[in-house]
Amino acid sequence: MAAAPLSPADEGALILAATNAAPDGILLVDRGGRIVMANAAMESISGYAADELCGSPVSLLLQPALREAHGRHLDSYFQSPSRRPMGMGRDLWIARKDGRSVPVDIALGYTDAQGGTAVAFVRDISEVRRLQAQMHFQATHDTLTGLVNRWQFGQRLEQAIAEAALGGHSFALLVLDLDDFKAVNDGYGHAAGDRVLVEVARRLKSVLRGGDTLARLGGDEFTVLLPQIAQVRDVEQVAAQVLAALCQPFQMHGFELDFGASLGIAVYPRDAQDAPTLMRYADMAMYHAKESGRANYAFYEPPLGARMAEKLQLHERLKLALAYGGLHLHYQPQVEVGSGRIQAVEALLRWTDPQLGEVPPARFIPVAEATGLILAVGAWVIGTACQQIAEWDRAGLPLRVAINLSAQQLRQTDLVEQIERSLALHGARPDLLEIEVTESEAMADPAQARDVLCRLQALGVCIALDDFGTGHSSLAYLKHLPVSRIKIDREFIHPLLHSNGDAVLVQAIIVLAKTLGLHVVAEGVETAEQLGLLAQYGCDAYQGWLYSRAVAPAHVAQLLLAQRASEDSAVL
Numbered sequence: 214m215a216a217a218p219l220s221p222a223d224e225g226a227l228i229l230a231a232t233n234a235a236p237d238g239i240l241l242v243d244r245g246g247r248i249v250m251a252n253a254a255m256e257s258i259s260g261y262a263a264d265e266l267c268g269s270p271v272s273l274l275l276q277p278a279l280r281e282a283h284g285r286h287l288d289s290y291f292q293s294p295s296r297r298p299m300g301m302g303r304d305l306w307i308a309r310k311d312g313r314s315v316p317v318d319i320a321l322g323y324t325d326a327q328g329g330t331a332v333a334f335v336r337d338i339s340e341v342r343r344l345q346a347q348m349h350f351q352a353t354h355d356t357l358t359g360l361v362n363r364w365q366f367g368q369r370l371e372q373a374i375a376e377a378a379l380g381g382h383s384f385a386l387l388v389l390d391l392d393d394f395k396a397v398n399d400g401y402g403h404a405a406g407d408r409v410l411v412e413v414a415r416r417l418k419s420v421l422r423g424g425d426t427l428a429r430l431g432g433d434e435f436t437v438l439l440p441q442i443a444q445v446r447d448v449e450q451v452a453a454q455v456l457a458a459l460c461q462p463f464q465m466h467g468f469e470l471d472f473g474a475s476l477g478i479a480v481y482p483r484d485a486q487d488a489p490t491l492m493r494y495a496d497m498a499m500y501h502a503k504e505s506g507r508a509n510y511a512f513y514e515p516p517l518g519a520r521m522a523e524k525l526q527l528h529e530r531l532k533l534a535l536a537y538g539g540l541h542l543h544y545q546p547q548v549e550v551g552s553g554r555i556q557a558v559e560a561l562l563r564w565t566d567p568q569l570g571e572v573p574p575a576r577f578i579p580v581a582e583a584t585g586l587i588l589a590v591g592a593w594v595i596g597t598a599c600q601q602i603a604e605w606d607r608a609g610l611p612l613r614v615a616i617n618l619s620a621q622q623l624r625q626t627d628l629v630e631q632i633e634r635s636l637a638l639h640g641a642r643p644d645l646l647e648i649e650v651t652e653s654e655a656m657a658d659p660a661q662a663r664d665v666l667c668r669l670q671a672l673g674v675c676i677a678l679d680d681f682g683t684g685h686s687s688l689a690y691l692k693h694l695p696v697s698r699i700k701i702d703r704e705f706i707h708p709l710l711h712s713n714g715d716a717v718l719v720q721a722i723i724v725l726a727k728t729l730g731l732h733v734v735a736e737g738v739e740t741a742e743q744l745g746l747l748a749q750y751g752c753d754a755y756q757g758w759l760y761s762r763a764v765a766p767a768h769v770a771q772l773l774l775a776q777r778a779s780e781d782s783a784v785l
């Protein structure tokens with residue numbers, strides 16, 4: 214049934230109600246630019262009451278600076294009125310009564326009524342604009358720290374290059390990487406890692422100036438752009454301040470975390486003139502700084518290029534070797550001086566790369582330590598050694614295996630659990646595993662090292678102090694460490710026959726070790742004469758090319774079987 218036609222009065226009332234119910238502002242403007250009607254939504258967008266708006270020029274709603282131009286637009290609009298939908302993408306603003314401006318989108322319509330009336334539909338898009346700004350922020354900033362992200366940093370770097378090229382000035386690019394951040398993440402969990410990163414960002418902001426750009430590229434890698442540097446000394450000063458700020462201890466869960474950072478610096482235009490090369494050089498300088506010890510900064514230097522390129526290549530290829538099985542453990546026998554029997558073996562890493570050939574540990578271990586890859590490599594060594602221990606044990610050839618640990622591994626909070634898990638996984642006897650730590654590693658953080666070593670000892674694992682004599686630690690201090698063996702560095706064994714001083718030193722070490730109830734192993738024994746002297750001094754065991762180099766596991770089994778056969782024949 215068709216609805217009954219409305220009376221003109223009812224129709225007018227309904228249209229008015231509908232107009233006021235519209236979510237967008239509706240504004241009727243006459244040819245003279247006067248507002249003839251404004252609905253309720255227009256009142257809330259503009260902050261004016263409808264009766265203030267009606268009769269006022271529409272320019273009331275514009276910024277004063279725009280009024281004149283708008284008058285001309287209005288005239289030409291009425292000459293050839295047309296429709297315009299929303300979303301034309303223009304930046305339009307309404308000046309509110311309270312002085313604020315509101316971003317709006319405006320659609321236009323026209324009617325001949327009343328001698329020509331423009332109808333503006335006005336939509337408040339503050340929320341859309343806010344979301345757009347938020348999305349832009351998210352796309353250009355790191356959510357965790359609120360710092361500029363990698364993409365945005367790239368933009369700023371390009372901009373800095375353009376400005377410096379134009380102005381003929383220099384600027385510095387700093388790349389910063391936290392030392393041992395992975396250990397924090399692994400040991401305390403990612404939430405703790407996040408807190409450290411937020412704190413680092415806070416500390417960095419506190420030492421940098423307003424014009425500097427600070428960004429987080431991802432992980433624990435931060436960059437800083439210092440625009441307009443007058444002299445290199447200024448950069449040094451900032452670098453030193455940054456490191457000092459980061460080296461303050463950090464409190465977490467009642468622990469005091471000491472983290473440092475390494476800084477690499479490249480200078481435009483001195484070192485390079487394009488963004489990728491500047492980034493690469495700053496990165497290289499950062500690795501160089503890391504290698505020269507924690508909490509250091511380094512400037513890019515041209516010869517670094519070749520050296521660092523090699524190190525980066527080693528790092529990349531070592532990662533591949535770890536993933537695809539290019540690493541092996543070889544084992545070097547430790548022999549009892551008195552009986553000539555093999556008492557243990559030391560596991561030594563061997564890496565044969567398809568491109569680089571045989572790479573000695575002395576070349577790749579420092580790189581792995583500088584890049585943190587040592588943790589993954591070390592974990593692989595632990596697993597492989599445990600597996601080998603169990604295998605020999607099952608074959609009736611139980612043999613103690615010593616593995617080398619890096620300082621970074623020693624600082625891993627879950628190291629003990631990692632070793633315990635690995636022993637259990639492979640069914641290896643803990644007393645057949647020995648951990649070698651160097652004197653300097655154990656001395657770096659004596660309390661922490663003592664704690665870890667005590668927990669390892671509690672598992673039944675033995676501890677040996679490697680490279681003894683090179684770290685200048687006092688033997689008295691040894692009393693406080695759960696160490697059962699010391700290994701005299703081959704640096705002292707080598708000159709044994711020619712240097713009286715070294716002979717006296719070796720003798721003294723052996724005597725003192727005995728008074729502490731420690732076993733002594735001499736490393737790097739190459740000649741029968743050296744062995745003769747060591748026997749005279751009362752050294753317990755030796756290791757070296759005189760007996761055997763580090764050999765593949767199958768070869769170790771042969772040596773053990775041959776030894777057993779000769780012992781059996783001696784008994785018969």
Ligand code: C2E
Nearest residue numbers: 561562574575578594617618619737738739756757758759
């Ligand atoms: P290190 O722990 O002092 O290992 C002993 C080194 O002396 C080994 O070198 C071994 O091959 C060498 N050597 C043994 N007998 C003789 C000898 O009679 N004369 C001479 N001149 N040298 C001898 P390698 O295998 O090149 O290892 C070098 C260093 O690399 C090791 O020194 C150790 O610090 C590190 N390394 C090796 N494997 C690992 C590992 O699995 N983890 C860690 N963190 N470091 C490792």
Ligand code: CA
Nearest residue numbers: 559617649679
């Ligand atoms: Ca060793």
Ligand code: CA
Nearest residue numbers: 679680700736
């Ligand atoms: Ca050693």
